Amino acid sequence: MAKNLLIVESPAKAKTIEGYLGKDFTVKSSYGHIRDLVKSDDAIDIANDFKQKYEVPADKKQIVNELKKLAKEADMVWLASDEDREGEAISWHLFDTLDLKDATTKRIVFHEITKPAILRAIETPRKIDYNLVNAQQARRVLDRLVGFELSPVLWKKVKPSLSAGRVQSVAVRLIVDREREINKFKSEAAFKIVAIFGKGKEAFKAELPERYSKQEDAEKFLQDCIGADFDVKSLDTRPAKRSPAAPFTTSTLQQEASRKLGYSVSRTMQVAQKLYEAGHITYMRTDSLNLSDQALNAASQEIISAYGEKYHQQRKYKTKNASAQEAHEAIRPTYFDKHTIPGDSSETRLYELIWKRAIASQMSEAQFEKTTAKISISTRKEELAANGEVMKFDGFLKVYLESSDEDEDNLQDGENAMLPPLTRGQRLALQELTATERFSRPPARYTEASLVKKLEELGIGRPSTYAPTISTIQNRGYVVKEERDGKQRAFRVLTLKGSNITKEEKTENTGAERGKLFPTDIGAVVNDFLVQYFKDIVDFHFTATVEKQFDEIAQGLKEWTDMIRSFYTPFHKEVESTIQTADKATGERELGTHPESGKKVSVRIGRYGPFVQVGDSVTEGGNEEKPLYASLRTGQSIETITLEESLELFKLPKKVGVFEDKDMTVAIGRFGPYVRHNSAFISLPKDIDPLDVTEERAIELIIEKRKKDAEKLIKAFDEDPAMKVLNGRWGPYIEFGKLNIKIPKGKEPQTLTFEECKALAAIAEKEPKKSGKKFAKKK
Numbered sequence: 001m002a003k004n005l006l007i008v009e010s011p012a013k014a015k016t017i018e019g020y021l022g023k024d025f026t027v028k029s030s031y032g033h034i035r036d037l038v039k040s041d042d043a044i045d046i047a048n049d050f051k052q053k054y055e056v057p058a059d060k061k062q063i064v065n066e067l068k069k070l071a072k073e074a075d076m077v078w079l080a081s082d083e084d085r086e087g088e089a090i091s092w093h094l095f096d097t098l099d100l101k102d103a104t105t106k107r108i109v110f111h112e113i114t115k116p117a118i119l120r121a122i123e124t125p126r127k128i129d130y131n132l133v134n135a136q137q138a139r140r141v142l143d144r145l146v147g148f149e150l151s152p153v154l155w156k157k158v159k160p161s162l163s164a165g166r167v168q169s170v171a172v173r174l175i176v177d178r179e180r181e182i183n184k185f186k187s188e189a190a191f192k193i194v195a196i197f198g199k200g201k202e203a204f205k206a207e208l209p210e211r212y213s214k215q216e217d218a219e220k221f222l223q224d225c226i227g228a229d230f231d232v233k234s235l236d237t238r239p240a241k242r243s244p245a246a247p248f249t250t251s252t253l254q255q256e257a258s259r260k261l262g263y264s265v266s267r268t269m270q271v272a273q274k275l276y277e278a279g280h281i282t283y284m285r286t287d288s289l290n291l292s293d294q295a296l297n298a299a300s301q302e303i304i305s306a307y308g309e310k311y312h313q314q315r316k317y318k319t320k321n322a323s324a325q326e327a328h329e330a331i332r333p334t335y336f337d338k339h340t341i342p343g344d345s346s347e348t349r350l351y352e353l354i355w356k357r358a359i360a361s362q363m364s365e366a367q368f369e370k371t372t373a374k375i376s377i378s379t380r381k382e383e384l385a386a387n388g389e390v391m392k393f394d395g396f397l398k399v400y401l402e403s404s405d406e407d408e409d410n411l412q413d414g415e416n417a418m419l420p421p422l423t424r425g426q427r428l429a430l431q432e433l434t435a436t437e438r439f440s441r442p443p444a445r446y447t448e449a450s451l452v453k454k455l456e457e458l459g460i461g462r463p464s465t466y467a468p469t470i471s472t473i474q475n476r477g478y479v480v481k482e483e484r485d486g487k488q489r490a491f492r493v494l495t496l497k498g499s500n501i502t503k504e505e506k507t508e509n510t511g512a513e514r515g516k517l518f519p520t521d522i523g524a525v526v527n528d529f530l531v532q533y534f535k536d537i538v539d540f541h542f543t544a545t546v547e548k549q550f551d552e553i554a555q556g557l558k559e560w561t562d563m564i565r566s567f568y569t570p571f572h573k574e575v576e577s578t579i580q581t582a583d584k585a586t587g588e589r590e591l592g593t594h595p596e597s598g599k600k601v602s603v604r605i606g607r608y609g610p611f612v613q614v615g616d617s618v619t620e621g622g623n624e625e626k627p628l629y630a631s632l633r634t635g636q637s638i639e640t641i642t643l644e645e646s647l648e649l650f651k652l653p654k655k656v657g658v659f660e661d662k663d664m665t666v667a668i669g670r671f672g673p674y675v676r677h678n679s680a681f682i683s684l685p686k687d688i689d690p691l692d693v694t695e696e697r698a699i700e701l702i703i704e705k706r707k708k709d710a711e712k713l714i715k716a717f718d719e720d721p722a723m724k725v726l727n728g729r730w731g732p733y734i735e736f737g738k739l740n741i742k743i744p745k746g747k748e749p750q751t752l753t754f755e756e757c758k759a760l761a762a763i764a765e766k767e768p769k770k771s772g773k774k775f776a777k778k779k
Contacts, residue, residue: 002026005074007067007094009081012277013113017080020115026074028067030081034060035093037144046568049561050141056097064097071098076106078122083109083328084285085139085554086464088132095128102127111292112334113279135554141564142166142546146537149575157578158529158585159522159605163476166537166546167461167469169530172478173538174454175446176519176527183640185442191218191435191494195375195384197230197428202420206375206386211438215492218435221380222496229378230428240368240389244360244396246289246317247330250463251456253284253354258449259403261349262515264481265448269467271350272331279334280341281354285463286328287456289317291358295332299362302336307398313364332358356400363396371419375428388419433496439489445516448481459544478523484635486512521610521638525587533578536571592643599627601646603638608670610638612646631668634686648691657695664698666690677702717754725749725757736761 106125193208272284599615630649653667
């Protein structure tokens with residue numbers, strides 16, 4: 001047995017480190033946290049200074065037993081979990097659970113998994129930092145208290161099975177508030193004037209700074225320009241510089257990977273974790289812009305070697321965020337001479353993005369020459385402006401250009417790559433003058449990346465919480481990330497060529513969204529309920545203040561139990577008061593009256609989602625008249641649906657024809673629109689409007705479904721129709737009622753007999769059910 005036991009969180013990290021250390025070290029993984037708060041209500045003893053009750057989950061007991069055994073046999077135990085608060089807490093849990101002793105336990109940290117970094121860490125061990133542990137404990141305890149006390153309130157007052165989190169609720173509020181801004185926004189039209197002068201390579205554009213809100217004013221401008229002289233009134237040429245962006249922090253990496261690579265926030269973090277554990281990049285959860293002296297020297301050598309001395313300019317970036325966690329480095333490659341790495345495409349692309357950003361941060365500024373030409377019009381007092389830019393030295397742009405969320409919106413018609421040679425007083429030949437109707441735009445919906453940026457700006461969350469927060473609000477059904485089709489919109493274009501003005505109407509697609517975050521109806525109702533009864537929970541400033549208090553605990557400036565108590569006492573009173581006094585929240589909105597019956601039409605959230613209701617329950621002469629109900633369709637919202645749109649929903653279910661002597665009916669259910677035929681339910685594709693389904697299309701969908709089902713079915717049994725052998729996403733399996741059973745290795749699915757399937761089902765039924773497991777274990 002080796003004298004030293006070194007414990008890290010992940011097996012990939014263990015494998016990399018094991019290669020750097022000699023035979024005196026055994027490197028093992030804890031596979032993340034080895035214990036957690038118990039799931040019951042007594043997890044936190046509020047009266048006893050918020051003392052926590054922990055348990056080792058069933059799936060971690062074997063790992064804990066193995067680590068205990070190895071720790072007893074080792075002379076020294078080295079705790080090498082990540083260097084942030086989460087990692088420090090893992091080390092403390094290991095220390096406590098494995099019954100380790102101070103004298104034979106050392107804590108080591110490192111920013112990167114390279115041999116020099118690991119050996120340096122072993123030379124400079126320390127003890128567990130209990131300030132960091134307490135900061136993590138405070139976050140964990142506070143979030144558990146909020147979740148455990150707030151969720152039952154939502155079950156009673158909004159809808160069963162809902163849950164709410166502290167940081168997640170603020171994120172949902174941002175998305176709900178933005179959606180309402182967009183819904184209230186009234187677009188205004190104005191005509192933009194653009195001129196084209198010269199021909200061929202000498203052609204360039206110029207724009208009028210003013211816009212005209214009325215078509216007649218734009219037309220008058222064009223008419224006045226017929227036969228007018230256009231002269232270069234002034235030329236302003238000046239040098240300009242562009243500096244590179246700082247190396248990546250967690251949030252800027254998430255933003256840029258979204259813009260440039262199309263990665264979700266969670267995918268970025270998963271891939272970055274792999275790169276870190278393989279020793280390719282530094283630690284990926286950081287809000288520091290700092291690069292070590294060693295990294296600066298390595299970047300300098302690589303830039304001078306690859307591009308030359310004039311491309312190098314050393315920079316040291318200061319972190320604006322005063323609460324940046326611990327003394328981390330920015331995210332950078334561990335070896336600057338590796339421009340790429342072996343691996344799958346997602347790892348390679350993210351690594352190259354990190355390498356380019358880090359290397360560019362130490363390169364020279366890009367130098368430009370910017371020219372602005374003002375062009376006078378002999379018949380008008382206004383002046384046109386043309387801008388041109390010529391790159392004189394590419395500098396860092398040789399490697400990398402940062403993207404922006406507004407890139408697509410920033411293209412100006414008066415911008416030119418470069419202007420032709422111009423002189424003051426020069427007479428210009430007008431080729432074309434256009435007045436194009438353009439519309440003001442509402443604020444942009446959040447993407448995952450822009451939401452991270454906003455949370456960071458508000459001081460809400462930390463590098464380790466951005467990705468889980470965004471995943472959680474989607475998993476809970478409060479927010480959806482999706483694409484939505486735009487609508488066709490007409491716009492007018494007036495064109496002056498020679499002495500003729502032509503008018504035409506064109507169309508454009510507007511409002512199309514890709515990968516944007518939308519609040520769901522239940523998300524909006526829960527948000528409004530929390531805003532009304534738990535203002536602090538969804539208050540941006542309050543949530544940011546809580547984050548600062550966690551930072552103060554980490555620095556040893558605040559006692560964590562005092563901080564929790566100051567939060568919990570008023571919060572608990574709000575919970576008790578709300579349960580007693582709050583009305584049930586449904587988001588109900590009255591739409592108007594039914595044109596035929598005169599009954600009230602309203603929309604609200606129900607147990608199975610949003611629906612429209614016509615009328616109320618009325619009992620007359622012993623007969624009860626029940627209201628009519630219809631579920632909202634995908635893309636519809638209780639906040640924006642109109643009376644006309646709601647009445648359309650009652651046209652379903654509708655009979656669309658007969659097939660094989662059985663009726664075909666189109667309807668909308670809990671899981672969306674479908675065709676019902678002979679007790680079978682066939683879901684409609686997203687691009688089909690249920691009201692547009694014809695008899696022919698319904699028959700096509702039924703036949704397509706039967707074909708898919710036939711391909712899925714491997715074997716059926718006359719003895720019991722509920723027993724089937726099927727082809728699934730992960731391979732063949734046995735279905736028996738609601739039970740899915742994996743087929744043992746070596747068994748051909750086609751050869752399984754009814755008796756064999758029945759025996760496997762009997763074994764599977766006896767096995768204890770595990771949450772989150774769809775399949776019974778193989779036997």
